[in-house]
Amino acid sequence: MKDKTSIPGKSMTGASILWECLEREGVQVVFGYPGGAILPAYDALKHSKIHHVLVRHEQGATHMADGFARASGKVGVAVATSGPGATNMVTGIATAMLDSSPIVCITGQVGSKLIGSDAFQETDITGVTLPITKHNYLVTHASEVARTIREAFYVARSGRPGPVLVDITKDAQQTTCEFDWEAAKPQLPGYRPDLSPEPKEYEQALELIHNSKRPVILAGHGIIISGAMQEVREFAERAGIPVALTLLGIGAFPAAHPLNLGMMGMHGEAWVNHTIQEADLLLAFGMRFDDRVTGNLKTYASNAKKIHIEIDPAEINKNVKVDVPLVGDLREVLHELLPKVESIDRSEWLDSIDKLKGDAAVRDIQNLPDSGHLYAAHVINDLWRETRDGDTVVVTDVGQHQMWEAQYYKHEKARSLITSGGLGTMGFALPAAIGAKVARPEAEVWVVAGDGGFQMTLCELATIVQENLKVNIAIINNGFLGMVRQWQEFFYERNYAATPLLNPDFAKLGEAYGIRSMTVTERSQVVPSVRAARQHDGPVLINFRVEQEDTVYPMVAAGASLHEMIRRPSKIVETADDE
Amino acid sequence: MLNTYVVYVENKPGVLTRVASLFRRRAFNIDSLTVGRTEKPEVSRMTITVDADHDQARRIEANLYKLVNVLLVENITNAPAIVRDLAMIKVAATHEARSHVLELASVFRARVVDVAPDSLTIEITGAEDKIDGLLEVLRPYGVLEMVRTGIVAMRRGKSSSTASATSPDHDVTEEDVSHSV
Secondary structure, eight states, X not given: OHHHHTSXXXXXXXXXXXXXXXXXXXXXXXXXXXXXXXHHHHHHGGGOOOEEEEOSSHHHHHHHHHXXXXXHSSOEXXXXXXXXXXXXXXXXXXXXXXXXXXXXXXXXXXXXXXTTSOOTTOOOHHHHXXXXXXXXXXXXXXXXXXXXXXXXXXXXXXXXXXXXEEEEEHXXXXXXXXXXXXXXXXXXXXOOOOOOOOHHHXXXXXXXXXXXXXXXXXXXHHHHXXXXXXXXXXXXXXXXXXXXXXXXXXXXXXXXXXXXXXXXXXXXXXXXXXXXXXXXXXXXXXXOOOHHHHSSGGGTTTTOEEXXXXXXXXXXXXXXXXXXXXXXXXXXXXXXXXXXXXXXXXXXXHHHHXXXXXXXXXXXXXXXXXXXXXXXXXXXXXXXXXXXXXXXXXXXXXXXXXXXXXXXXXXXXXXSEEOOOSSOOTTOHHHHHHHHHHHOTTSEEEEEEEHHHHTTSGXXXXXXXXXXXXXXXXXXXXXXXXXXXXXXXXXXXXXXXXXXXXXXXXXXXXXXTTOEEEEEOSXXXXXXXXXXXXXXXXXXXXXXXXXXXXOOOSEEOTTSOTTOEEOOOTTOTTTOOOO | OEEEEEEEEEXXXXXXXXXXXXHHHTTOOEEEEEEEEOSSTTEEEEEEEXXXXXXXXXXXXXXXXXXXXXXXXXXXXXXXXXXXXXXXXXXXXOHHHHHHHHHHHHHTTOEEEEEETTEEEEEEEEOHHHHHHHHHHHGGGOEEEEEEOOOEEEESSSOOSGGGTTOXXXXXOGGGOOOOO
């Protein structure tokens, strides 16, 4: 096919060119949902080698493309029709935007002559998605399809990755034109994804590093995107610098590494946040000082100099004023820095951090006595113990279970945790896990979702079955919108407005879809249920009925200083003891 | 302080929306924005003035560069530059007042572009403060209608930004700078 179509002058429809270009971009699978304005493209799919995963809602398609991208590092592709199909993608696009995930969304659009007439299923989707895409396109001629697709993939995956939407009118799909891949090279004269720091800036950074007594690396998502895990490890080890992780940075540095402090921020452990507050130098690696990791900016690491290695110049000095910005690809910047970094003994600083840990560091919830209650932390910690040795990908939803996952599942490898950090999109987990499983069929994929978020996209259970995907689903079911309830407990005088949930029997629901399902109410059943799920060939759903009014500790209240944490009350011994 | 940017963008549909949307989304407050053609048909040129402190000004520039269709951004706030605004001012000018208004217009080197029995329309081009000055002295006569284009700006001297619209590392040297004529 490639030989035939690479002949300049071959006449093809816009729809055929679309699939041909996707194939040439390396796409093997797309996630989509058909409809009127995208029908010509679906008709042309029969000539393509690309596998189409039929979703149950277009939001699911975007999260699947996102999960695919995060699990593999490749561009994920979602397809939808015009109007409602396209607007259903908005949440997934915004999710990918805030977490710098490379996806390309292809939408059908009404015929170019009808644009602006409020035609049936017409929405100005390029207008709607303008602020939540890295870039978007409206294609009105078949002759523009090839170049636009090439540009879309290039923009999505280069520099700071992000979502790109390509809206193609029905007539642009139907009409024919000459297809010439070579001639359709991207033309982006203003796009510069490949910046690099000045030599002077490297020198300034090295001077700060060598003069620092109490440095901390803040490890973010950029490490994983850049593929700089090994470089960060070498850097930390050589310079003797401890590493704190953002939520999306989890997996960028091995959990078991002696220099790994753990997650920072709102639900980070106390010693991590105290370490940051006491540091004299922060080395921000591919992270963006989100309000969830800094707390009150006025009191954030006020004695520390800051070095910010970041590919996006617009992130420099956005939230936190930095002393030395190194704008460029993290891996390349670290390659430049590594040979010049001196090995310095920082045992005094590392010892003082160990003291901050106190009892908390040696806690082990597995060793706490079984009180008859089932806590989410137990479930997640047991899940970790059972699956830690394999190639496991955990995909979480958003809320309490997400924070417990980050605290109690110890991730050693990059791309083993997939979670919606920036946008905090409930309903993300199930579809994103489908994308992850499609991207990495050999990996063991677990959904960890709350009962609230799970119900937002549970229609994709049908997609799992239709695609015959081995995805295991752990619902952390506490009968509440747990994180919102927690905020109501702390900040709204326990007025649990609209947070209790009346749920269906999730196990029966799973069975209705043809998914083996079980309900677990006691701690002793957790490990057997996880083992049973792993041994079963098909997908498995486990409904964990956990303690209803459990709380994620520690917590930095929104707007509070990072060191002002709400600590675990000593009465709740089941989750931890770091008083 | 008021920052003045000259922004070169690809001449494509929707680019103005992208730029305007960026300012809205990031809560940067546009004071004035003008857009028009350049000597190159594929390039449009914007002059944007924004109230921003030093850090904000740098971030605006970085954010503009994030737009794929933006070719070159220059903050010319502190550069020697020619800055021009154009205004048309319709003044109530009865028989008695008419000669005074004409006199004021000529002092400001403004032109009368329309004469009606009860009004005069004056066109003035210049820096913003010059136009503000004329406006102030005309107010007592009764300003019936006024429209301004917003400023356009250009660096002085032989340095040309469009020449470097595809290479961002262009620096202006001393010899490039000329003087007001």
